[in-house]
Amino acid sequence: MSSLSLLGRTFVADSQLHRMNSSVKLLAAIALMVIVLLSQHPLILLFMTILTLLLIKLSKLPFSLVLKSVRPILFIIIFAFIIHGLSGQGETIASFWIFRISLEGIVTGALTALRITLLVINTSLFLTLTTPPTALADGVERLLSPLRHLRFPVNEFAMMMSIALRFVPTLLEEANKLMKAQSSRGASYDTGGLIKKVRGLVSILVPLFISSFRRAEDLAVAMEARCYQGEAGRTRRSGRKLTWREYSLLALIVILLLLVAVVQPRLPQIIWF
Amino acid sequence: MDPILEFDRVSFFYDTGADSQPTVNDVSFSLPRGQHLAILGANGSGKSTMARLMNGLLVPDRGTVTVADMDTADENSIYEIRRQCGMVFQNPDNQIIESTVALDVAFGPSNLGVELGEIERRVDEALAMTGLSALRDRGPHELSGGQKQKLAIAGVLAMKPSCLILDEATSMLDPVSRDELMQLIIRLRDEEGLSIVQITHYMEEALEADYVLLLSEGSIIRSGTPAEIFSRPYELRELKLDVPPYIEISQNIDRIFNGEIEATAIIDLNDAADHVRQVMLQARAENFPLEMLRDEQLRLEALIETERRQPSTSGETVIEVNKLSFTYDDNPLQKVTALHNLTMASTRGEILGVVGATGSGKSTFAQHLNGLIRPEEKGKVLIFSQDLAEKKNVREVRRLVGLLFQYPEDQLFEETVALDIAFGPKEMKFSPAEVAENVERAAEITGVSHLLSRSPFELSGGEQRRVAIAGVLALNPEILIMDEPSAGLDPDGRETVLNDLSELAKSSKTVILISHDLESIARIVDRLMLMSKGEIIAIDTPEKILSSEGLLAEASLTVPSTVKFLNLLRSDFPHLQSGAFTAEEGLLALLTAYLQPSEEGTIV
Structure with a gap:
């Protein structure tokens, strides 16, 4: 539960990253995702690692906190490493049963694990950790605003998204409380067979659903009472003006794209494979 | 001057069948500008429906509701009506829409199309008025219940209303926050000239009003100044309301x-x-003449004797806590020391009240008693001499110690009351005969035997709470711990639950009641344990603790009136x-x- 508690939570600090326009951050997050996935060469990955560390420094958030965002998918990272490590390409250095461990496999595995880690850290750094849900929804709204011409309810969609994000911590807290409450009446969620586990989940999910419906109803009434009438007549929040901050980030993204697309193929192979 | 709000022979039906009963029945009243109206009534008296009729969330089936000369049935003026009559609801969590304090305050004016610069000015002003300026960038989950309700008020203020409607807005708050919110409301009334409509079942709040309406089954059965209404306590009690x-x-x-x-x-x-x-x-x-007084004294003594609980403690120690400390460290940005060096013990058959302000460590302490949180290094928790530091004891202790969190009715999930009560014993692998027997007994103790075949979701709040208690009692625990036993219940539901718990202690079970509201539990407990900032600052009889206003102030608790x-x-x-x-x-x-x-x- 404790690793989940970081999910969707924004940590307020006064940093360049926090102050940045949310649409640009969204774009940057998507671009970085692509760049990291395209980074194959160890030198490029090294460069990306250093860059990520610098970005963490720039966010003024404690290193340990940012690192924690990796925890929910730690399993996937380890799995990827093992799969690659046992894939058996190249020269075998050890083997047992049907598995052959090779140096090449280990290196590829480590690089893949690094890539996934960088991917997750960069995304959460730009999105959840430094961008409050409302700003994120604003960013989405601005990026999607061309769709308005196709009669897509962009504002309503953004409002839905912002409310969903706003309730993530509330619902996690509630799920946690329910789990404790049902445990106190003898339910155990970590032992027993599949059927028992599913039954256990029912005792948490049913009350959680019921309370979510109640919350949704209450919230709808509260919104109505405060004159919500959809997009019509609503004051639009102006996004942050683009400043040197956003332009330098965009410039960085362009440079990185060039780096992986143009420079990377021309780099000399420094590993034997 | 015209009244801000007027009901003229208003009736409202939720169910439109031919023989259905109106939820609001032929109600007429008028509220002059700047006045404070309190509406009192037990649960189910139609109070909340009245509130929703006031700003056009509901439209009357008969009669008219007028807000500042506008008919709420008129679609064209609905947003102006809602702007003028802002509303604060009961549940603090379910009325915050945006993800930060400042943005949420801006929600209302944004909907009204107010221009950005003006919105910013209004947000600053509303936050200053409610004392939330320092919290403007916080998220909702970082606020206390009282702060959330103040935020809801700020959100209304930013729409420049003339009337503030509070629908049981204080009922989920602790007494200190309740007082603070009440002071804020009175200040807004006196300094900003806001009209106030306050729907409540706290009598102390109604005392502040200019005028009180007593509501029962949808009708106004009496109205008058608080002094007039409270001159007949028996009448209020008949309506299941209490009197200070x-x-x-x-x-x-x-x-x-x-x-x-x-x-x-x-x-x-x-x-x-x-x-x-x-x-x-x-x-x-x-x-x-003293004889008359002596007669009266004897009469009262006899009356109280029958009500007063005789402590039935046997001297056998069932809970022993020694040097217990605990720190929450799941958020690396702020580690919270919740408990510091706690040592206490409790005996069989005792009712122990654990009281402290929000954040004093009460809940963390309670979760240690059934192993939901395991003791840190040096601390020891022994339940019937079983050490909770050892993992193998946890399961048995879970059965011995029943723990109910705040609003335990939220955990009900089965199709019928009987199935829900049986959940615990089944999980604990009791035999089918034992399960049936335990369900029956638990239902009997809490007085829900007649509800066993009903769905838990169609019961009243008080009944649901009793079903939840039965669900824990079905494990036949020796110790029952309950967090805020009476929170959110009306006076009638509160009495029933407290009596059940008191009865339970008579059958030599140990009962631990946790609350931030001293008044609600002090009457039935044998001892009170006063907590502040993770430490025990006193543990003694209620008489001793309550006689020291200094001690209560140290624990940031309100002194019962x-x-x-x-x-x-x-x-x-x-x-x-x-x-x-x-x-x-x-x-x-x-x-x-x-x-x-x-x-x-x-x-x-």
Whole structure:
């Protein structure tokens, strides 16, 4: 539960990253995702690692906190490493049963694990950790605003998204409380067979659903009472003006794209494979 | 000047069938601008429906509701009506829409199309008025319940309303936050000239109003100033509402010494104390016949004796906590020390009250008692001598210690009450015969036997809470721990639940009640454990703890009004006992103090 508690939570600090326009951050997050996935060469990955560390420094958030965002998918990272490590390409250095461990496999595995880690850290750094849900929804709204011409309810969609994000911590807290409450009446969620586990989940999910419906109803009434009438007549929040901050980030993204697309193929192979 | 709000013969039906009962039945009243109206009624009396009729969330089936000369049935003025009549709801969590304080305040004016610069000015102003300026960038989950409700008020203020409607807005708050919110509301009324409509079942809040409506089954059955309404306590009790004990004490003093009750009650605590002092001192000066007082004293003693709980502790220690400390560290940005070096013990059959302000460590302490949180390094928790540091003991201790969190009805999930109560025993692998027997017994203790085949979701709040308690009792625990047993219930539901718990202790179970509301549990507990900032600052009988206002202040707790009232009279009646909670107990304490021989020896 404790690793989940970081999910969707924004940590307020006064940093360049926090102050940045949310649409640009969204774009940057998507671009970085692509760049990291395209980074194959160890030198490029090294460069990306250093860059990520610098970005963490720039966010003024404690290193340990940012690192924690990796925890929910730690399993996937380890799995990827093992799969690659046992894939058996190249020269075998050890083997047992049907598995052959090779140096090449280990290196590829480590690089893949690094890539996934960088991917997750960069995304959460730009999105959840430094961008409050409302700003994120604003960013989405601005990026999607061309769709308005196709009669897509962009504002309503953004409002839905912002409310969903706003309730993530509330619902996690509630799920946690329910789990404790049902445990106190003898339910155990970590032992027993599949059927028992599913039954256990029912005792948490049913009350959680019921309370979510109640919350949704209450919230709808509260919104109505405060004159919500959809997009019509609503004051639009102006996004942050683009400043040197956003332009330098965009410039960085362009440079990185060039780096992986143009420079990377021309780099000399420094590993034997 | 025109009234801000007017109901003219309003009726409303949720169910439109031919023979259906109206939820609001032929209600008429009018609220002048700047006035404060309180609407009182038990759960199910139609209070919340009234609130929703006031700003066009619901439209009456008969009659008209007018807000500042606009008919709420008129679609064209609906947003202007909602702007003028802002509303704050009961559940603090379910009315915050945006993800930060400042953005949420801006929600209302943004919907109204107010231009950005003006919105910013209004947000600053509303936050300053509600004292939230320092929290403007916080997220909702970082706020306390009281702060969330203040935020809801700020969100209304930013729409520049003329009327503020509060629909049980304080009922989920602790007493300190409740007081703070009440002060804010009174300030807005007096300084900003806002009209206030307050729907509540807290009588202390109704005392602040200019005018009170008593609602029962959708109809107004009485209306008047608080002084008029509270002059007939029996009438309020019949409606399942309670009366501040000091008002009743003061009326009874009138009845005993002057032989009559005034048509208007004295509703201010200080005035009531002055009045009682004056009447009793005059009676002493005039040598009031003592026989009558002795009769009254005997009558009250007999009455209280039947109600008072006899402690049935056996001396067997069932809970032992030694040097327990605990720190929350899941958020690396802020580690919270929740418990610091706690040592205590409890015996079989005791009712122990654990009281402290929000954040004093009460819940963390409770979760240690059934192994939901395991003790850190040096700390020891022994339940029936089983050490919770050892993992193998946890399961058995879970059965021995039943733990109910705040609003336990939220955990109900089965199709029928019987199935829900049976969930625990089944999980604990009781035999089918045992399960059936335990369900039956638990339902009997909590008085829900007649509901066993119903769905838990169609019951009233009080009934749901009793079903949740039965669900834990079905494990046949020796110790029952309950967090905020009476939170959110109306006076009637509160009494039933507290009586059940009191009965349980008689059958030599240990009951631990946790609350931030001293008044709600002090009456039935044997001992109180006072917590502040993760430490125990006192553990003693309620009488001893309540007599020290200093101790309560240290724990940031409000002093119950009866205690405050009697403390005011102690200078003239030095023998006055503390530790009275109900009107009867307070009256008895006063009479007894009066009958004590004084220094001058006026009483033989």
